[in-house]
Amino acid sequence: xxxxxxxxxxxxxxxxxxxxxxxxxxxxxxxxxxxxxxxxxxxxxxxxxxxxxxxxxxxxxxxxxxxxxxxxxxxxxxxxxxxxxxxxxxxxxxxxxxxxxxxxxxxxxxxxxxxxxxxxxxxxxxxxxxxxxxxxxxxxxxxxxxxxxxxxxxxxxxxxxxxxxxxxxxxxxxxxxxxxxxxxxxxxxxxxxxxxxxxxxxxxxxxxxxxxxxxxxxxxxxxxxxxxxxxxxxxxxxxxxxxxxxxxxxxxxxxxxxxxxxxxxxxxxxxxxxxxxxxxxxxxxxxxxxxxxxxxxxxxxxxxxxxxxxxxxxxxxxxxxxxxxxxxxxxxxxx
Amino acid sequence: xxxxxxxxxxxxxxxxxxxxxxxxxxxxxxxxxxxxxxxxxxxxxxxxxxxxxxxxxxxxxxxxxxxxxxxxxxxxxxxxxxxxxxxxxxxxxxxxxxxxxxxxxxxxxxxxxxxxxxxxxxxxxxxxxxxxxxxxxxxxxxxxxxxxxxxxxxxxxxxxxxxxxxxxxxxxxxxxxxxxxxxxxxxxxxxxxxxxxxxxxxxxxxxxxxxxxxxxxxxxxxxxxxxxxxxxxxxxxxxxxxxxxxxxxxxxxxxxxxxxxxxxxxxxxxxxxxxxxxxxxxxxxxxxxx
Amino acid sequence: xxxxxxxxxxxxxxxxxxxxxxxxxxxxxxxxxxxxxxxxxxxxxxxxxxxxxxxxxxxxxxxxxxxxxxxxxxxxxxxxxxxxxxxxxxxxxxxxxxxxxxxxxxxxxxxxxxxxxxxxxxxxxxxxxxxxxxxxxxxxxxxxxxxxxxxxxxxxxxxxxxxxxxxxxxxxxxxxxxxxxxxxxxxxxxxxxxxxxxxxxxxxxxxxxxxxxxxxxxxxxxxxxxxxxxxxxxxxxxxxxxxxxxxxxxxxxxxxxxxxxxxxxxxxxxxxxxxxxxxxxxxxxxxxxxxxxxxxxxxxxxxxxxxxxxxxxxxxxxxxxxxxxxxxxxxxxxxxxx
Numbered sequence: 001x002x003x004x005x006x007x008x009x010x011x012x013x014x015x016x017x018x019x020x021x022x023x024x025x026x027x028x029x030x031x032x033x034x035x036x037x038x039x040x041x042x043x044x045x046x047x048x049x050x051x052x053x054x055x056x057x058x059x060x061x062x063x064x065x066x067x068x069x070x071x072x073x074x075x076x077x078x079x080x081x082x083x084x085x086x087x088x089x090x091x092x093x094x095x096x097x098x099x100x101x102x103x104x105x106x107x108x109x110x111x112x113x114x115x116x117x118x119x120x121x122x123x124x125x126x127x128x129x130x131x132x133x134x135x136x137x138x139x140x141x142x143x144x145x146x147x148x149x150x151x152x153x154x155x156x157x158x159x160x161x162x163x164x165x166x167x168x169x170x171x172x173x174x175x176x177x178x179x180x181x182x183x184x185x186x187x188x189x190x191x192x193x194x195x196x197x198x199x200x201x202x203x204x205x206x207x208x209x210x211x212x213x214x215x216x217x218x219x220x221x222x223x224x225x226x227x228x229x230x231x232x233x234x235x236x237x238x239x240x241x242x243x244x245x246x247x248x249x250x251x252x253x254x255x256x257x258x259x260x261x262x263x264x265x266x267x268x269x270x271x272x273x274x275x276x277x278x279x280x281x282x283x284x285x286x287x288x289x290x291x292x293x294x295x296x297x298x299x300x301x302x303x304x305x306x307x308x309x310x311x312x313x314x315x316x317x318x319x320x321x322x323x324x325x326x327x328x329x330x331x332x333x334x335x
Numbered sequence: 336x337x338x339x340x341x342x343x344x345x346x347x348x349x350x351x352x353x354x355x356x357x358x359x360x361x362x363x364x365x366x367x368x369x370x371x372x373x374x375x376x377x378x379x380x381x382x383x384x385x386x387x388x389x390x391x392x393x394x395x396x397x398x399x400x401x402x403x404x405x406x407x408x409x410x411x412x413x414x415x416x417x418x419x420x421x422x423x424x425x426x427x428x429x430x431x432x433x434x435x436x437x438x439x440x441x442x443x444x445x446x447x448x449x450x451x452x453x454x455x456x457x458x459x460x461x462x463x464x465x466x467x468x469x470x471x472x473x474x475x476x477x478x479x480x481x482x483x484x485x486x487x488x489x490x491x492x493x494x495x496x497x498x499x500x501x502x503x504x505x506x507x508x509x510x511x512x513x514x515x516x517x518x519x520x521x522x523x524x525x526x527x528x529x530x531x532x533x534x535x536x537x538x539x540x541x542x543x544x545x546x547x548x549x550x551x552x553x554x555x556x557x558x559x560x561x562x563x564x565x566x567x568x569x570x571x572x573x574x575x576x577x578x579x580x581x582x583x584x585x586x587x588x589x590x591x592x593x594x595x596x597x598x599x600x601x602x603x604x605x606x607x608x609x610x611x612x613x614x615x616x617x618x619x620x621x622x623x624x625x
Numbered sequence: 626x627x628x629x630x631x632x633x634x635x636x637x638x639x640x641x642x643x644x645x646x647x648x649x650x651x652x653x654x655x656x657x658x659x660x661x662x663x664x665x666x667x668x669x670x671x672x673x674x675x676x677x678x679x680x681x682x683x684x685x686x687x688x689x690x691x692x693x694x695x696x697x698x699x700x701x702x703x704x705x706x707x708x709x710x711x712x713x714x715x716x717x718x719x720x721x722x723x724x725x726x727x728x729x730x731x732x733x734x735x736x737x738x739x740x741x742x743x744x745x746x747x748x749x750x751x752x753x754x755x756x757x758x759x760x761x762x763x764x765x766x767x768x769x770x771x772x773x774x775x776x777x778x779x780x781x782x783x784x785x786x787x788x789x790x791x792x793x794x795x796x797x798x799x800x801x802x803x804x805x806x807x808x809x810x811x812x813x814x815x816x817x818x819x820x821x822x823x824x825x826x827x828x829x830x831x832x833x834x835x836x837x838x839x840x841x842x843x844x845x846x847x848x849x850x851x852x853x854x855x856x857x858x859x860x861x862x863x864x865x866x867x868x869x870x871x872x873x874x875x876x877x878x879x880x881x882x883x884x885x886x887x888x889x890x891x892x893x894x895x896x897x898x899x900x901x902x903x904x905x906x907x908x909x910x911x912x913x914x915x916x917x918x919x920x921x922x923x924x925x926x927x928x929x930x931x932x933x934x935x936x937x938x939x940x941x942x943x944x945x946x947x948x949x950x951x952x953x954x955x956x957x958x959x960x961x962x963x
């Protein structure tokens with residue numbers, strides 16, 4: 001297992017190199033003057049020239065990439081025109097909020113999606129299954145920003161149950177920063193009040209964000225459970241007298257989850273992409289909101305930074321999923 | 336061979352039967368048809384066409400839905416119903432264009448990779464893996480930011496993140512089909528590579544590609560609306576659903592109708608395409624038929 | 626004579642499909658006594674696997690529907706048993722082995738886990754399997770039993786290999802594990818559905834020998850489903866020949882194979898290549914099995930039978946006794962000379 005993990009982590013290196021190449025290509029190869037983009041829309045020609053010199057745009061492309069990549073390693077992710085701060089510093093400030101949101105949404109989706117999908121498959125073609133199928137397809141089709149807006153309209157504005165947006169009330173004391181995830185930090189500090197407040201703020205965005213991956217997981221889990229139920233070994237298990245419950249909850253579940261995880265890996269990007277939209281709706285101070293405000297001010301470098309950051313998250317997330325699959329499936333460890 | 340022909344046809348007939356039986360797929364198809372119709376003639380059937388070119392009526396700002404304005408009016412006194420109707424064209428057209436471009440590029444790359452194998456395959460597939468590491472919305476955002484605003488740039492930006500799925504799909508199918516008897520036979524008979532790909536392999540990979548396309552249009556429409564919502568892509572006064580929603584965010588909760596109707600339009604279009612795609616998959620992809 | 630272990634009497638099964646309802650089992654008759662090894666032979670789709678699955682009531686219904694008949698296991702009609710009662714019998718009274726050892730073991734669980742669960746299930750109803758171990762020690766007892774069973778089927782280092790996963794075993798070894806699983810609950814009847822078909826020829830013989838030894842040692846009754854007459858001749862004491870949902874001929878294996886009476890049995894035997902068969906002289910059977918959705922009246926083999934006449938279409942031919950156990954269902958029985 002350890003060997004498997006180490007090998008997988010080493011395999012990340014070429015992927016990360018590729019990722020930086022891709023992002024580099026977006027900044028340099030597409031039409032549109034990178035210096036002008038980096039300098040912002042209101043820059044004077046002198047400023048653009050100065051940025052071009054700073055970026056070494058007069059040098060060859062490989063040399064430029066080398067400068068770019070080593071810059072990334074040194075922590076030079078460019079400068080925001082808008083805030084005049086280094087992009088990396090901003091990302092560090094905003095990333096924990098995004099992580100908290102993504103983890104909460106993913107946790108919710110997995111915790112609800114797997115039992116629901118299993119249930120739907122076990123009840124196949126009866127009304128709970130039909131209902132689940134339609135509702136989940138509807139949930140996948142629901143734009144997350146519209147869903148967020150509806151949540152705000154209903155739970156925040158009309159009913160007043162939960163806060164409209166943001167992450168924590170301005171006047172109150174934040175728990176001591178350990179992980180940057182407010183709910184976790186509040187628990188670590190033993191501050192239940194702060195935990196409750198943070199949870200209130202987290203609920204609507206996390207639910208809005210989790211609905212479409214939740215529905216996807218339900219559908220995948222249903223499909224793979226049905227697939228597994230058709231396998232020969234299930235017939236053998238039944239033929240030798242094992243109970244339906246034991247077969248479903250032990251033997252089928254593990255197989256179906258292992259198959260579903262593979263698919264979840266592919267949809268993880270869809271979840272990460274959604275963070276931009278949900279953060280925008282709920283003014284959740286994460287990297288997505290950072291990127292959106294950068295788009296509106298045509299602040300190019302933060303967008304590139306967020307792209308790289310989310311690409312990295314995607315790669316790391318998939319690594320974790322691979323490890324989970326290997327944990328479940330002894331054959332996967334050999335690959 | 337002759338014995339398998341009628342069975343195949345009856346399988347297809349059975350598929351159509353199931354598709355017709357499936358109320359949901361039919362509903363999806365009906366909604367898609369209506370949307371396409373609206374997309375074609377939306378500007379002509381809009382009750383207030385002058386609003387589409389940016390007319391402002393300050394006297395009737397924020398009228399709630401009523402007989403004169405079914406969906407109410409927005410902050411400029413424009414008829415929301417007319418705007419949503421007109422938005423259909425932009426959203427559907429962009430969504431379909433994205434899938435068309437993405438699938439064309441993807442099929443080509445996938446066919447080349449699958450057919451030639453070796454280094455070409457390795458290189459192209461690494462590129463595919465790479466593009467897939469960045470979520471399509473984020474990649475489209477970055478590319479659109481580099482290209483600048485505009486509907487064509489937006490379509491290009493999304494299509495750039497859309498082709499890898501097709502490339503993977505087609506590559507796998509081509510690799511599987513390449514070794515089947517009839518392809519090997521035509522190679523032996525001296526058929527050219529292009530002819531072989533065009534005449535023998537592509538028709539065989541068509542149905543999974545069509546299924547994927549029909550499932551993808553909904554998501555492409557969703558992505559277009561998302562970019563509009565963020566503020567990339569179409570700029571007002573051109574009516575695009577996501578953009579309408581983004582503007583309307585500032586009007587809730589008092590003027591909720593300005594937001595609800597464009598949002599419902601997005602949901603309806605995406606849902607209809609997904610229902611249709613699901614039905615088509617059951618029809619064309621025997622593996623998924625359960 | 627004592628009560629037979631298994632008696633299938635006039636079993637009729639219909640299967641719904643898109644094109645209509647097929648009458649797939651048309652009055653099956655079969656009696657298996659303890660110690661007898663019955664070979665059930667026939668072409669693909671003749672209903673031999675469905676008959677085997679019916680003994681454990683594993684045919685999914687719908688689409689399947691039992692029209693009439695009885696399946697008596699030690700005198701008890703299984704078609705009237707509840708699902709809970711059936712479950713108590715599966716693995717404990719009836720063990721089953723299937724064709725493909727690569728797909729019949731759950732890939733994500735160690736073979737030990739799977740064996741232990743079957744043993745624990747069987748022990749719930751007959752605790753003597755685990756030597757009446759008290760609740761807290763059952764799992765350990767089940768594990769010990771699993772190791773013993775694995776040793777018995779010829780897995781070396783069973784105490785270590787019990788924690789291995791299916792993919793760490795070869796095909797033949799996996800089939801041995803499945804045999805251990807089928808027998809760990811000490812069933813009295815073993816239903817084996819083509820257990821050697823998916824294996825290499827060299828391994829086949831070993832597995833057949835293993836099944837034979839275990840069955841003899843425990844005095845089991847066996848239903849051995851196969852399409853391979855050579856295997857029947859080698860392993861079985863009795864044979865039942867099936868065609869299109871009917872048992873057309875059955876009896877002592879020597880009697881049936883030496884002097885086949887039913888035209889179908891003779892055609893089947895003629896299709897077996899034996900040493901010295903000349904190239905091209907292999908007799909294939911003309912025609913195909915009739916549709917079971919609207920089967921022609923009368924003998925279902927009539928459309929392919931060389932000696933069929935108009936009277937063959939009159940009704941289902943009755944079983945005609947030919948010897949102590951030997952019987953065949955045909956209006957034009959010929960003596961074994963043919």
